[in-house]
Amino acid sequence: MNQVYRALHMPPDRLFKKLTGCKEIYTIAVRPIPAEAPLPALGEGAYTPMPFDGRTWYADPLLYHHGEERWIFCEAFDLAAGRGDIAAIPLAGDGSLGEPQIVLATGSHLSFPTVFDWRGEIWMIPESSACHTIDLYRCTEFPGRWEQAARFPVGCELCDTILLDKTDDELTLLCSETRPENQLYTRYRRYTLRHTAGEADPRTHDFELEPDEPFNLQHREFGLGFRNAGPMFQMGGQTIHPTQVSTKVDYGVYLQFFARRGASEIPLCAAEPHIVTITGLNRADVVGIHTYCRDDRFEVIDARYLTRLPKQPAPAAAVPGTGENPAPSGEGTGSRDTDL
Numbered sequence: 001m002n003q004v005y006r007a008l009h010m011p012p013d014r015l016f017k018k019l020t021g022c023k024e025i026y027t028i029a030v031r032p033i034p035a036e037a038p039l040p041a042l043g044e045g046a047y048t049p050m051p052f053d054g055r056t057w058y059a060d061p062l063l064y065h066h067g068e069e070r071w072i073f074c075e076a077f078d079l080a081a082g083r084g085d086i087a088a089i090p091l092a093g094d095g096s097l098g099e100p101q102i103v104l105a106t107g108s109h110l111s112f113p114t115v116f117d118w119r120g121e122i123w124m125i126p127e128s129s130a131c132h133t134i135d136l137y138r139c140t141e142f143p144g145r146w147e148q149a150a151r152f153p154v155g156c157e158l159c160d161t162i163l164l165d166k167t168d169d170e171l172t173l174l175c176s177e178t179r180p181e182n183q184l185y186t187r188y189r190r191y192t193l194r195h196t197a198g199e200a201d202p203r204t205h206d207f208e209l210e211p212d213e214p215f216n217l218q219h220r221e222f223g224l225g226f227r228n229a230g231p232m233f234q235m236g237g238q239t240i241h242p243t244q245v246s247t248k249v250d251y252g253v254y255l256q257f258f259a260r261r262g263a264s265e266i267p268l269c270a271a272e273p274h275i276v277t278i279t280g281l282n283r284a285d286v287v288g289i290h291t292y293c294r295d296d297r298f299e300v301i302d303a304r305y306l307t308r309l310p311k312q313p314a315p316a317a318a319v320p321g322t323g324e325n326p327a328p329s330g331e332g333t334g335s336r337d338t339d340l
Helices: 002-010 012-019
Strands: 023-032 054-064 071-076 082-093 101-104 111-118 121-129 135-142 143-151 158-164 170-179 181-193 209-214 233-235 238-245 253-262 264-273 286-294 299-306
Touching: 012 299, 023 071, 023 143, 054 111, 054 286, 054 299, 071 111, 071 299, 082 111, 101 143, 111 135, 111 158, 121 158, 143 209, 158 181, 238 264, 238 286, 253 286
Parallel strands: 023 054
Antiparallel strands: 023 299, 054 071, 071 082, 082 101, 111 121, 121 135, 135 143, 158 170, 170 181, 181 209, 233 238, 238 253, 253 264, 286 299
């Protein structure tokens, strides 16, 4: 994106902070579900953020239950390498977050890890849009060992995959395809991933991926609000689809929740940064919220905010064995375009 154009459309206070050395980074924040239903505003009760160590920020939190344990799988963005890997963070019963550990690193940017149970095993589909693929991983030792079970070239950047449906033999995936000339614009794409015995293709092994039409008639065209913000969930007898909304110049500004009505969706409510309280952060410095998930006890979001960073070491060299350099944030990641 033309950064001059973006700067001209930025709120003056934010532009001044960025020009005087502030950068935009992310944090994951957790709170117990309030006694009253948290939607539509997400304004009741403060979220507790992860501390920032000056080297790595965390985003795209997605909850996963492993037995009695709660885990948050997320993107861990290494500022020095300019690349996201996948991390797992234990979430205690009191809402406190444990020590993050990197569980998947490929040398290319990864984010938005959808982790789920299927066919008696644990699986992950991280966003690998920089490679123009949908990648399926199988867990061999929880939480830190994963093997690639299949890779499907798709010829475009697909972001933020969630599950629409799951049977013993197939998964229905909902992805967001970015528009090549401006990645702020996306449209939903639906795919069916099937288990098939005896496939010879070494990239797909025992799986095949079948593309479907763009999801829903109203989502055939690219727009600024057609991007998943987390898995669908049940509330008040309704299926709720959290989505993230960008503007023409800014990525992932606020959350929009839709209620599903058959094959269609209707707007339910929106959650904007200025109504959400995150302990230790000035509301004026929070410039975006773009991921939401929940279970029976906790809500988890991420937030983009302005802060001053310590001086970083030089970018990492090429990753051995990959033949490529790590992609800087927002370049070839299909996700973030935040710096001037």
